[in-house]
Amino acid sequence: MRLSFLLPLLIVLPLLTAFLIPLIDILAIALRKILVIISISLELVFSLSLLFYFSPLGKEKLPISYYLGGWEPPLGISLSLNHLGLIFSMLVSVSLFLITLYSLEYIEHHEGKYYVLLFVVLGAMQGVVLTNDLFNLYVFIELLTVASTPLVAFDRTSSAIEAGIKYIVYGLLGGLFFFIGIVLIYLSLGTLSLAEIALSFSSLPIPFQETVLIFFIISLTIKLGIFPFHFWLAKAHSSAPAPISALLSGVMLKLYLCVFLRLFWVVLDFPLMEASWLKSFVLYLALGSSLLGHLFAFQEEDLKRLLAFSSVGHIGIIVAVLLVNTPEALYGGMLHIINHLIMKSALFLDSGYFLQFTKSHLIKDLKGVFHYNRYLFASFVIVVLAMIGIPPLNGFFSKWYMLLAFVEEGIHLGGIVVILGSLLAIPYYFRVISYGISPCEEKPVVSLSQDPPPASLMIFTILALVVLTVVTGIFYFCLNPILDGAVQELLPLQIYPPFPGGS
Amino acid sequence: MNQLFFLSLFLLGFIGMLLNRNLIKLIIGFEIMEASVLLWFISFTNQGGNPPIYLLDKPGMVLNDPLPQALALTAIVIAASNIALFLTLVIELSRYHKASDVDKIKGLRD
Numbered sequence: 001m002r003l004s005f006l007l008p009l010l011i012v013l014p015l016l017t018a019f020l021i022p023l024i025d026i027l028a029i030a031l032r033k034i035l036v037i038i039s040i041s042l043e044l045v046f047s048l049s050l051l052f053y054f055s056p057l058g059k060e061k062l063p064i065s066y067y068l069g070g071w072e073p074p075l076g077i078s079l080s081l082n083h084l085g086l087i088f089s090m091l092v093s094v095s096l097f098l099i100t101l102y103s104l105e106y107i108e109h110h111e112g113k114y115y116v117l118l119f120v121v122l123g124a125m126q127g128v129v130l131t132n133d134l135f136n137l138y139v140f141i142e143l144l145t146v147a148s149t150p151l152v153a154f155d156r157t158s159s160a161i162e163a164g165i166k167y168i169v170y171g172l173l174g175g176l177f178f179f180i181g182i183v184l185i186y187l188s189l190g191t192l193s194l195a196e197i198a199l200s201f202s203s204l205p206i207p208f209q210e211t212v213l214i215f216f217i218i219s220l221t222i223k224l225g226i227f228p229f230h231f232w233l234a235k236a237h238s239s240a241p242a243p244i245s246a247l248l249s250g251v252m253l254k255l256y257l258c259v260f261l262r263l264f265w266v267v268l269d270f271p272l273m274e275a276s277w278l279k280s281f282v283l284y285l286a287l288g289s290s291l292l293g294h295l296f297a298f299q300e301e302d303l304k305r306l307l308a309f310s311s312v313g314h315i316g317i318i319v320a321v322l323l324v325n326t327p328e329a330l331y332g333g334m335l336h337i338i339n340h341l342i343m344k345s346a347l348f349l350d351s352g353y354f355l356q357f358t359k360s361h362l363i364k365d366l367k368g369v370f371h372y373n374r375y376l377f378a379s380f381v382i383v384v385l386a387m388i389g390i391p392p393l394n395g396f397f398s399k400w401y402m403l404l405a406f407v408e409e410g411i412h413l414g415g416i417v418v419i420l421g422s423l424l425a426i427p428y429y430f431r432v433i434s435y436g437i438s439p440c441e442e443k444p445v446v447s448l449s450q451d452p453p454p455a456s457l458m459i460f461t462i463l464a465l466v467v468l469t470v471v472t473g474i475f476y477f478c479l480n481p482i483l484d485g486a487v488q489e490l491l492p493l494q495i496y497p498p499f500p501g502g503s
Numbered sequence: 504m505n506q507l508f509f510l511s512l513f514l515l516g517f518i519g520m521l522l523n524r525n526l527i528k529l530i531i532g533f534e535i536m537e538a539s540v541l542l543w544f545i546s547f548t549n550q551g552g553n554p555p556i557y558l559l560d561k562p563g564m565v566l567n568d569p570l571p572q573a574l575a576l577t578a579i580v581i582a583a584s585n586i587a588l589f590l591t592l593v594i595e596l597s598r599y600h601k602a603s604d605v606d607k608i609k610g611l612r613d
Binding site for chain 1: 574608
């Protein structure tokens with residue numbers, strides 16, 4: 001296990017950078033940009049080298065673990081990496097790399113504080129993915145909440161601060177319920193290591209197991225913004241600066257999905273959840289939440305709120321399809337996690353780019369934005385088509401697999417929600433596009449003769465995401481080996497037939 | 504009896520959080536909830552032994568489990584930083600609205 005030293009580095013490097021940024025600011029502010037770029041590139045290189053060595057095509061086999069300080073379990077705390085962790089660690093590194101590049105041009109005030117918080121968030125995200133200890137998971141989740149709240153309220157306008165307050169109140173409540181779940185587990189099992197809990201959790205009395213599950217489900221529905229708790233999400237995700245919206249809506253929600261997958265499939269007893277009323281309750285709740293999210297997006301006047309409610313819709317459908325728990329369903333759900341991350345980040349970063357010209361997020365103010373930068377608007381249209389699910393873009397394939405999974409298991413309501421979501425997405429996105437390409441006869445805020453603001457890095461980031469949208473669409477089967485590995489980890493192999501879509 | 508006490512403390516905090524429309528009182532309600540969980544955790548793992556700072560050198564000596572106390576301390580630190588952040592945001596908000604009442608601030612109602 002030569003490469004296991006990379007696991008702590010993935011967490012320590014961003015935290016160290018966050019610590020170094022204020023020190024470097026004292027020396028010379030010009031150095032800060034270099035430090036940020038070097039550190040985020042190193043993080044990407046570490047992640048890519050893990051992918052290179054541990055992908056099914058690579059030389060070494062997963063899972064690997066690293067014992068912090070050389071203390072072996074049960075005394076010490078360990079980090080571990082399996083296929084699921086590899087996927088999410090990659091997603092976090094790549095998207096944070098692009099978001100940081102975008103921020104270099106987008107953020108124009110208090111950059112020092114911004115990058116400190118961004119790197120703490122990055123470290124906490126890698127921690128959530130890699131940790132192998134329930135309490136560490138809680139600490140990293142709370143660290144995410146603490147570090148991302150100032151980023152939500154970063155603009156310090158009245159609405160941004162209100163969004164920050166809402167975000168932290170729901171974050172605190174979610175964290176408290178998570179903590180109660182941890183306390184119950186520790187009191188009954190006397191251990192906090194995820195592996196040991198997974199071994200002995202099913203020996204507990206069934207009503208007690210259900211109580212623990214209920215607390216974790218409440219916590220994660222709050223964090224994921226599923227139906228009764230969906231309203232904080234739109235406010236928080238739309239009031240933040242554009243790169244932070246992409247971070248929250250694109251990456252952080254997926255991270256809570258990773259926690260969801262690890263907790264309920266690997267650690268806690270999934271057969272119990274499948275047998276009890278909890279599974280179908282959460283499944284239909286998530287489906288209803290998905291439909292509601294699309295309906296709210298349909299009547300929204302503000303582009304960023306529209307995108308945030310569309311996230312509610314997509315997260316609902318992903319949670320529902322994962323709970324179906326067949327190989328196809330898990331495959332479709334995880335493919336959609338990857339695709340939705342790429343598409344939603346691209347759309348939020350696009351909205352930040354348009355903001356330079358319109359100075360407002362209202363859809364009617366987007367009038368004529370097409371004429372400022374035609375190539376970029378064309379890329380926006382491509383991502384919107386992917387979001388709706390037009391073949392051969394990436395949204396189509398994941399939606400197709402989700403639809404198949406629902407229909408094969410006889411959950412027709414799920415199939416209807418997938419199709420209705422796509423149908424509802426057509427009018428609300430096309431309203432944006434039709435405003436965008438309509439000629440601007442009124443006086444524009446920034447006149448066309450004026451030079452557009454320098455934004456080469458912003459454009460590069462958005463185009464990179466659009467290229468990813470197209471590539472993961474056409475070559476979606478290239479992801480199969482690694483997704484296959486993750487699906488195999490989530491399923492008890494002896495019960496299920498070999499995975500159909502795999503390599 | 505003890506369990507009932509912690510449960511009622513938890514519900515007291517929860518109801519306080521739901522019914523109070525004042526941001527500061529709302530977070531006090533949350534603090535009561537958090538405190539009730541921590542108290543329950545610590546008291547439940549107290550087997551009537553010595554504090555876990557002594558060596559186990561005498562026969563028949565019982566030490567309490569140190570791990571819950573470490574966890575509770577960590578949770579207290581996390582809660583403190585969260586509350587500090589929350590109060591900072593409330594102070595920032597008071598620059599725009601001369602109120603800490605949820606109903607009087609339009610952006611917090613919906």
